[in-house]
Amino acid sequence: MLEARDNIEQEIWWEPRNGCSSTWFDNWTRLDPLTHIVPEDFPIDEGIQDINYFMEEHGWNVELMHQK
Structure with missing residues (x-):
């Protein structure tokens, strides 16, 4: 996920819907599902x-994202 982040981060439109969106x-990025982007x-x-x-109370759990 982090490898692909640099490619899509500039175009991201975040709509996480309280975290219940399929990763x-x-x-949820308005670019297409991540399976079509990576x-x-x-x-x-x-x-x-x-x-x-990957979410915690005040945003993203970056440490967890680096593990995947």
Whole structure:
């Protein structure tokens, strides 16, 4: 996810819907689902279902994002 971030961050329109958006399959960036944006060889962890997995009280859990 962090590798792809640099490619899409400038165009991101965040609509996390309280964290219940699908990390990979919902269009929460208004660019397309992440599965359509990341390179074909990008390893998608489908175990991460909702973006709230990476959220904490005051924003993103950056340490957790670096682990994935």
